[in-house]
Amino acid sequence: MKKNMTKRLLAALLAAAMALSLAACGGGNDAANSGGETGENGEAASTALTEEEYQQAVEDLSTEMSEIQSNASAVATDPEAAKEALEAMKTSLNDFIAITPPEAYADAHEKLQSGCQSLIEFIDTVAAMTEETDQTKLSELTTQMGEQLEAAMTDMAEGASLLQSASAS
Numbered sequence: 001m002k003k004n005m006t007k008r009l010l011a012a013l014l015a016a017a018m019a020l021s022l023a024a025c026g027g028g029n030d031a032a033n034s035g036g037e038t039g040e041n042g043e044a045a046s047t048a049l050t051e052e053e054y055q056q057a058v059e060d061l062s063t064e065m066s067e068i069q070s071n072a073s074a075v076a077t078d079p080e081a082a083k084e085a086l087e088a089m090k091t092s093l094n095d096f097i098a099i100t101p102p103e104a105y106a107d108a109h110e111k112l113q114s115g116c117q118s119l120i121e122f123i124d125t126v127a128a129m130t131e132e133t134d135q136t137k138l139s140e141l142t143t144q145m146g147e148q149l150e151a152a153m154t155d156m157a158e159g160a161s162l163l164q165s166a167s168a169s
Contacts, residue, residue: 048100054109055167057099064092079130086123093120104166111159118152 049057068089093116101109122145129141 046098046100048102051102051104051167054099054101054105057096058163061092061096065089068092083127086126090120090123093117104169105163108159108162108166111155111162115152115155115159118148118155122148122152 068085071085097113097116099109125141125145125148129138129145132138132141
């Protein structure tokens with residue numbers, strides 16, 4: 001059972017890191033900063049980043065995800081280390097979501113935010129799977145994971161394309 005949990009955590013870690021890395025590579029400078037506009041809780045928007053700062057934030061997120069992916073093999077036999085890596089990934093994604101992009105990147109950022117949120121949901125679903133023993137629920141969670149990862153990859157790719165368009169303008 002412990003071996004299966006480790007395999008699931010590692011698979012999730014690699015899948016999430018690869019999804020983000022692929023999207024980041026496709027867009028050049030697109031996945032690192034998400035908007036910090038007025039949130040659902042009514043908080044005031046933060047100051048928008050400059051285009052250069054936003055591009056740097058995208059590069060930073062891509063670098064962090066690549067480092068997590070590179071270190072994934074080291075956590076293959078350690079479920080706690082895998083959980084820590086997944087939590088680190090969630091932190092990086094949430095930090096990106098909180099960024100306010102420059103106006104030129106607003107549409108791209110919105111898609112990237114959605115992709116980041118889908119990856120966070122994916123990671124949470126993987127964590128839920130490690131606790132589950134009911135085969136029916138495991139099957140449902142597996143389906144849910146697939147949908148979340150597909151949504152993340154689609155949104156990240158669309159965000160990357162929009163970012164590329166915005167940076168070419």
